[in-house]
Amino acid sequence: PSLISWHRQRVKKYFGSAVDNSELSDQQLLKFLTNKNEFGQITPGNGQKWQYTEPSRGQFSYGSGDQITDFAKKNGQMLRCHTLVWHSQLPSWVSNGQWSRDTLTSVINTHIANEVGHYKGQCYAWDVVNDIYITEALDDDGSYRQSVFSEVLGDTFFAIAFDAAAKADPNAKLYYNDYNLETLGAKQQGAAKIVKLIKSAGKKIDGVGMQAHLIVGQSPSQSTLKSVMQSYLDAGATEVAFTELDIRFPSLPESSQGLEQQAKDFGAVTSACLEVEGCVGITIWGFTDAHSWIPGTFPGTGDALLFDKNYNKKPAYSTVSSIL
Numbered sequence: 001p002s003l004i005s006w007h008r009q010r011v012k013k014y015f016g017s018a019v020d021n022s023e024l025s026d027q028q029l030l031k032f033l034t035n036k037n038e039f040g041q042i043t044p045g046n047g048q049k050w051q052y053t054e055p056s057r058g059q060f061s062y063g064s065g066d067q068i069t070d071f072a073k074k075n076g077q078m079l080r081c082h083t084l085v086w087h088s089q090l091p092s093w094v095s096n097g098q099w100s101r102d103t104l105t106s107v108i109n110t111h112i113a114n115e116v117g118h119y120k121g122q123c124y125a126w127d128v129v130n131d132i133y134i135t136e137a138l139d140d141d142g143s144y145r146q147s148v149f150s151e152v153l154g155d156t157f158f159a160i161a162f163d164a165a166a167k168a169d170p171n172a173k174l175y176y177n178d179y180n181l182e183t184l185g186a187k188q189q190g191a192a193k194i195v196k197l198i199k200s201a202g203k204k205i206d207g208v209g210m211q212a213h214l215i216v217g218q219s220p221s222q223s224t225l226k227s228v229m230q231s232y233l234d235a236g237a238t239e240v241a242f243t244e245l246d247i248r249f250p251s252l253p254e255s256s257q258g259l260e261q262q263a264k265d266f267g268a269v270t271s272a273c274l275e276v277e278g279c280v281g282i283t284i285w286g287f288t289d290a291h292s293w294i295p296g297t298f299p300g301t302g303d304a305l306l307f308d309k310n311y312n313k314k315p316a317y318s319t320v321s322s323i324l
């Protein structure tokens, strides 16, 4: 079975992949990625981030984003759109600006109205706020990451951002998306609190996105994943999704035993999503080890995806597709 048998067929869930603009010139990649029976959903890896879409104030530029959204449209794939408010890949005019509450609020409102307006009707979901917690284990206490947004606006920027997104595309599902949300603990509780915070401000939030940048052999169990998802649904989210799944080897090269473990870890995520009704789908952050952000960001680690560098299907592919 191909991955797609999941996509609005046997069960109503999608299976998709992120793709970056530069990858679209790789013919081998295109052979697989254009097949909606394999990948029913696409997320732009970079093109919709603030640094590309509003590089200077009020100057909007959608070339990179559109390249990916047009690609998905042409292939009949659904789209997750990524991302609006994030401390990273932010143009310096935003991060270094001297903002008052009012001026930063207006900057956020303008950015979101413009970008979400531009893509209106095309996005199944938007990652409205991304990566808002401190992530290093020691500091991972559920406090907000320092960013221009939290420094100027405290926690009110959530309501501002979600409100602006809801107004600009009432039909898009609105997500809070973060990493290390896949185990129970301070960060998971913090995420549940954010859902409640946004709802108690009277604003719309639909989903929690678990990025799921996981590590082979240290990946959460199926039952942990299910409890975690349930906690977000209990907090008031109507859905959850795995939005950037990859499961990297902590050291390379991996053994064949390692590849089997990776397959089990991918299988746990897939089965967990299958068994939780509110889990709408899984997006992998690229599908081939030929193109992945992992080695550049976590040197010495890698091979985190379903196909190897030569586009051969790995054991994880077989496991995932057999569950789907």
Ligand code: XIL
Pocket (backbone or CB within 6 Å): 020, 045, 046, 130, 211, 244, 293
């Ligand atoms: C990554 C991209 O894949 C890289 O190409 C880029 O250099 C940095 O960002 N969490 C996110 C994604 O929400 O946007 C990040 O994507 C990976 C971590």
